[in-house]
Amino acid sequence: xxxxxxxxxxxxxxxxxxxxxxxxxxxxxxxxxxxxxxxxxxxxxxxxxxxxxxxxxxxxxxxxxxxxxxxxxxxxxxxxxxxxxxxxxxxxxxxxxxxxxxxxxxxxxxxxxxxxxxxxxxxxxxxxxxxxxxxxxxxxxxxxxxxxxxxxxxxxxxxxxxxxxxxxxxxxxxxxxxxxxxxxxxxxxxxxxxxxxxxxxxxxxxxxxxxxxxxxxxx
Amino acid sequence: xxxxxxxxxxxxxxxxxxxxxxxxxxxxxxxxxxxxxxxxxxxxxxxxxxxxxxxxxxxxxxxxxxxxxxxxxxxxxxxxxxxxxxxxxxxxxxxxxxxxxxxxxxxxxxxxxxxxxxxxxxxxxxxxxxxxxxxxxxxxxxxxxxxxxxxxxxxxxxxxxxxxxxxxxxxxxxxxxxxxxxxxxxxxxxxxxxxxxxxxxxxxxxxxxxxxxxxxxxx
DNA sequence: AGCTGTCGTTGCTCTGGCGCAATGATCGTA
DNA sequence: TACGATCATTGCGCCAGAGCAACGACAGCT
Numbered sequence: 001x002x003x004x005x006x007x008x009x010x011x012x013x014x015x016x017x018x019x020x021x022x023x024x025x026x027x028x029x030x031x032x033x034x035x036x037x038x039x040x041x042x043x044x045x046x047x048x049x050x051x052x053x054x055x056x057x058x059x060x061x062x063x064x065x066x067x068x069x070x071x072x073x074x075x076x077x078x079x080x081x082x083x084x085x086x087x088x089x090x091x092x093x094x095x096x097x098x099x100x101x102x103x104x105x106x107x108x109x110x111x112x113x114x115x116x117x118x119x120x121x122x123x124x125x126x127x128x129x130x131x132x133x134x135x136x137x138x139x140x141x142x143x144x145x146x147x148x149x150x151x152x153x154x155x156x157x158x159x160x161x162x163x164x165x166x167x168x169x170x171x172x173x174x175x176x177x178x179x180x181x182x183x184x185x186x187x188x189x190x191x192x193x194x195x196x197x198x199x200x201x202x203x204x205x206x207x208x209x210x211x212x213x214x215x216x217x218x219x
Numbered sequence: 220x221x222x223x224x225x226x227x228x229x230x231x232x233x234x235x236x237x238x239x240x241x242x243x244x245x246x247x248x249x250x251x252x253x254x255x256x257x258x259x260x261x262x263x264x265x266x267x268x269x270x271x272x273x274x275x276x277x278x279x280x281x282x283x284x285x286x287x288x289x290x291x292x293x294x295x296x297x298x299x300x301x302x303x304x305x306x307x308x309x310x311x312x313x314x315x316x317x318x319x320x321x322x323x324x325x326x327x328x329x330x331x332x333x334x335x336x337x338x339x340x341x342x343x344x345x346x347x348x349x350x351x352x353x354x355x356x357x358x359x360x361x362x363x364x365x366x367x368x369x370x371x372x373x374x375x376x377x378x379x380x381x382x383x384x385x386x387x388x389x390x391x392x393x394x395x396x397x398x399x400x401x402x403x404x405x406x407x408x409x410x411x412x413x414x415x416x417x418x419x420x421x422x423x424x425x426x427x428x429x430x431x432x433x434x435x436x437x438x
Numbered sequence: 439a440g441c442t443g444t445c446g447t448t449g450c451t452c453t454g455g456c457g458c459a460a461t462g463a464t465c466g467t468a
Numbered sequence: 469t470a471c472g473a474t475c476a477t478t479g480c481g482c483c484a485g486a487g488c489a490a491c492g493a494c495a496g497c498t
Contacts, residue, residue, distance in 0.1 A: 054355045058354075060350070062347060083347060084347070117336070118296055120343070124302065127350060128271065128281060128303070134353055135397035136275070178353075
């Protein structure tokens with residue numbers, strides 16, 4: 001639990017209970033880009049997709065958010081807008097806090113504030129790195145890196161390989177690494193033929209992680 | 220002064236004096252990407268260029284940092300690395316604080332912590348927006364937006380127009396909006412012929428800001 | 439003044455990847 | 469089980485922009 005790192009387990013219930021537990025149905029929107037940020041959210045179960053739209057209505061995926069991850073931290077400050085839209089991929093449980101409650105918590109447990117800073121810095125690092133990637137790496141490499149990222153976040157071992165356990169269309173992959181669904185499809189189907197992955201409708205299983213990693217050229 | 224917003228002027232000297240004032244010569248490096256972050260910096264006079272390198276050694280510019288702006292906030296947390304390299308464009312004066320001092324300050328003046336959060340959230344917003352831009356807008360538009368940004372940050376009124384008052388080569392512009400210096404040169408020289416700008420060696424003056432703004436297509 | 443090195447410009451070529459169109463595969467629903 | 473809707477695949481043409489090469493302009497140094 002990123003937010004509670006370093007805090008004695010005894011206090012966890014108090015902290016979590018001070019928020020409101022809600023459940024969002026699959027494909028429902030939790031908050032919209034541009035709305036005034038009222039609450040920040042911790043995902044307990046399920047998954048969110050965080051996206052932004054440009055003026056022409058093209059969607060890009062900022063990231064996926066799974067259990068134990070926090071989002072909309074910006075809600076702790078006043079008069080801020082949500083910088084992106086969050087949509088539930090499946091039935092998703094979250095705990096949310098409004099500004100006052102979260103600030104009180106941070107005052108009582110300063111580690112929460114530190115952890116939040118830590119989360120936020122990691123976020124910056126992440127976007128900046130992906131920005132660098134987008135500037136300088138070709139699509140194939142970006143897709144490979146995206147699969148590696150998703151594998152680490154959502155990978156489930158199966159007898160076929162590591163399955164990325166969220167609904168993941170070619171369009172989603174394209175939106176996540178800024179390409180077209182045509183290109184995403186072409187590359188995935190190529191990798192499928194080479195047996196690096198098994199690709200089904202809205203689902204990818206990685207059978208040769210090391211090979212994908214080589215294409216990603218990490219480090 | 221972003222960092223001191225909302226804090227009584229009486230306390231400013233104490234806060235600023237608790238840091239160390241240093242001067243960096245033009246073209247000298249203040250900190251390197253990847254080094255352990257020891258201090259965070261407030262620019263008083265002059266300017267910094269913040270860059271990242273990819274594996275192949277290609278440079279991208281994250282942003283320029285001018286007076287009253289803060290950088291390397293990440294240094295308040297332990298064991299963090301500088302996420303980018305900062306180089307002085309000209310002789311630049313900064314005030315810097317180490318982790319302990321800054322944390323003490325934040326404890327004594329909680330507004331500093333709030334302001335820092337605010338700065339950091341603005342940073343995320345910024346990168347995410349530029350990421351969206353890079354994904355979806357053509358080069359010409361990105362260059363126009365970059366010029367608008369630099370104009371707001373470094374614009375000086377002259378009789379010719381608004382001059383961007385930092386050394387700014389075509390290569391710099393290219394690194395800032397992820398294109399090649401060839402393309403940057405072609406576009407700037409086109410705009411020069413249309414008298415939207417006056418472009419000299421390492422210097423750009425915008426004579427028709429509204430036209431550039433139209434190309435940037437802001438809002 | 440002349441030399442050297444950096445920066446800027448521009449014609450040319452080449453290609454990564456976009457987007458259309460057509461088709462096939464699979465899902466949910468009645 | 470049949471049908472519409474969404475998702476995936478692939479051949480094809482096209483073009484924005486990268487990169488090379490060659491040259492010009494200007495700055496700083498001796």
